[in-house]
Amino acid sequence: MSxxxxxxxxxxxITLLISFVLILCILNNLYLQQYYINKKKNILIENAKKLTDMYTGDPDDIQNELDIIANVTGSxxxxxxxxxxxxxxxSRRFANEKSVMDNNKFKSSAGQSEISNKINEYKEGKxxxxxxxxxxxxxDFLTLVTKLSNGDILAIRVPLVSIDESVAIANRFIIITGIIIAALGIIWAYLFSRKFTKPILxxxxIARNMAKFDFDKKCKIKRKDEIGQLGQSINYLSSELDTAITELNxxxxxxxxxxxxxxxxxxxxKEFISSVSHELRTPLSVIQGYAEGLVSNVTESDEDRRFYCNVIMNETGKMNKLVKDLLNLSQIESGxxxxxxxxxxxxxxxxxxxNKYKSIFVEKNIEIQFEPRESLIVSGDMIRIEQILTNYINNAxxxxxxxxxxxxxxxxxxxxVKISVFNTGNHIPKESLEKIWNSFYKVDKARTRAYGGYGLGLSIVKAIQELHxxxxxxxxxxxxxEFWFEIDKAQLKK
Structure with a gap:
């Protein structure tokens, strides 16, 4: 089990805390005594230098300073x-001592030559x-010995037992402190690990809920550290996934x-192809029949011949319009x-x-209302804009x-500039207002077939405006x- x-x-x-306490105890045992001795040596050197600078040959002259140093340093x-x-x-007592290093005794009973040889080993400033x-x-004493400027010998000694006691006290203090810290550390580590892992859990x-496509639950982590940022990221991811899945649906x-x-x-x-086939077959049959009649000279009067010719021209116009619309549609779909x-x-x-439609307006008794203003200079494809106007007017x-x-x-x-074309008549059903811009769509199929429409004009208008x-x-x-479209004004040249 993991x-x-x-x-x-x-x-x-806990391991890190205990390791730290153990390392501290080991370092204290190994190096604290030597460190303490080195610090004592530095203190003794500083005081020896001070006494060397003040000493003139008579200790009574610096009696106060000697007493102060002895009391302060415990030497x-x-x-x-x-x-x-x-x-x-x-000190009042004469020290009966020997050097551990060379085992020489410093007693009053020592020979004069022996004392002189020992004194000569010390150098001034060393x-x-x-x-x-x-x-x-x-x-045991730690003793500093140096030669003064007049040849006298200065010795400052401090008992090593005080240093050993200080080190032992420090070790005991560190051990006791380490035990207390370890105990408190265990409690703190438990509380910290619990608090630290709670937002992770x-x-x-929440991640498990997200795997089940449940995005309602959100992180309530208020922290501002990386875990807080993770909680915010999880909330963001949940929202994005919720949005993405909703959008996908x-x-x-x-x-x-x-x-x-x-x-x-x-x-x-398919219906269009069927209608086109029918529409092409019908005018072709009509054109063929009337053309054969003209060739066979079945008409006896000029009026009949003009009627035949008009029929042929009308059917040819319808076919021409159909072919043009098919060509435009092909261009739109092919890009x-x-x-x-x-x-x-x-x-x-x-x-x-x-003006092109003037005769049709007269023929069908249609009242055209247009009040031209001053010249409007616009920017666009004039041929295509004319095509839009033509489709709108044909539709009207x-x-x-x-x-x-x-x-x-x-x-x-x-x-x-907004151009609108209005015609009196029935409203377009609401469900067809968007669909009429699609190719082949007819609101009233029977009526559209009657006037020769194929449901292509408005889709061509749509393509032209989108390109503009x-x-x-x-x-x-x-x-x-009312049908309308917009076109850009021409930019005035400065």
């Missing part, structure tokens, strides 16, 4: 003359440390709709439907298109009611239907 993060963290902290101070005779001693033992007291629980639904729409479009195309922008007078173009003519009114209106905004990056649309208003 250990939890909480257990591993708890064990790691005893001796000064001997060149012959080894004691001329100053800070500080010699010796470990000496008081033979009577059996106490919370994140793990929506897109799947839309894909199903698109598939259904494509199926309907395919059905419309070769392009525009060439130029600057032109939009008002003049509207007048030109309306084919759907105008008995009131027979068509209105063309132009309006300016800051950067656009401009808006277009249709709306049912009081009395009829």
């Amino acid at each position: 250990k939890s993060i909480r257990s591993n963290l708890f064990i790691s902290i 005893s101070i001796d000064i001997r003359d060149k012959d080894g005779k004691i001329i100053y001693r800070s 500080y010699t440390f010796e470990t000496r033992t008081d033979v009577q007291l059996k106490v 919370e994140v793990n629980d 929506i897109k799947n639904a839309k894909l199903e709709e698109d598939i259904e729409r494509e199926r309907k479009i395919d059905e419309m195309r 070769y439907f392009h525009i060439e922008k130029t600057e032109f007078n939009l008002t003049s173009l509207i007048d030109y298109v309306l 003519i084919n759907h105008v009611d008995s009131n027979k009114i068509i209105k063309v209106h132009e309006a300016k905004t800051n950067r656009k 990056n401009n808006f277009y649309g249709v709306q049912n208003i009081e009395g009829g239907v």
Whole structure:
């Protein structure tokens, strides 16, 4: 069974804490005594230098300073003359001592030559440390010995037993402190590991819920460290996954709709092919019949011949329109439907298109309403804009009611010109307002077939406006239907 993060963290902290206490005890035992002795040596050297600078040959001159140093450092101070005779001693008792290093005794009974030889070993400005033992007291001393400027010998000694006691006390203190720290550390490590792993367990629980596609539960971690950031990231990931899955479901639904729409479009195309075949066959048959009649000279009068010719021309016009629409549709679907922008007078173009339909307006008794303003210079593909106007006006003519009114209106905004074509007549059903821009779509199939429409004109308008990056649309208003489109104003040249 694998250990939890909480257990591993708890064990790691305790191990680290105990290791630290053990290392501290070992270092203290190995190096604290030597460190303490070195510090004592530095203190003795500093005081020896101070006494050396102040000493003039008479200890009485620096009696106060000698007493202060002896009391502060806990040491005893001796000064001997060149012959080894004691001329100053800070303690009342004469130390019966020997050097551990060379076992030489410093007694008053020692020979003069022996004392002189020992004194000559010390040099002025050089500080010699010796470990000496008081033979009577059996106490070791750390002794600093140096020669003063007049040849006298200064000896400052401190008992090593005080150093040993200090080190032992320090060791005991560290052991006791280590035990207390370890005990408190165990409690702290348990509480810390529990607090530390609690948000991780919370994140793990939320991750499990996310795996089950449950994104309702969120992290409530308020920390500002990496774990807090992890909680925020988990919340963000949960929200993003929730959004992504929701969007995916929506897109799947839309894909199903698109598939259904494509199926309907395919059905419309099949119907279109059938209609086109019928529409092509019908005018071709009519043209063939009337052309054969003209060739056979079955007509007896000029009026009959003109009628035959008009029929042939009308059927040819329908076929030409169908072929043009098919060509435009092919260009749209293949991506070769392009525009060439130029600057032109939009008002003049509207007048030109309306004049082309003047005879039809008269023939069908349609009232055309258009009040041209000042010249509107726009930027766009003039041929394609003419195609939009033509499709809108054809659509208005084919759907105008008995009131027979068509209105063309132009309006300016800051950067656009909006052109609208209104015809009196029945409203377009709401469910068809968006669909009429699709290829092959017909609101009233019977009526569309009657005037020779194939459901391509408005889809071509849509493609032209999208290439211009401009808006277009249709709306049912009081009395009829209004189609509109926008075009860019021409930029004024400075």
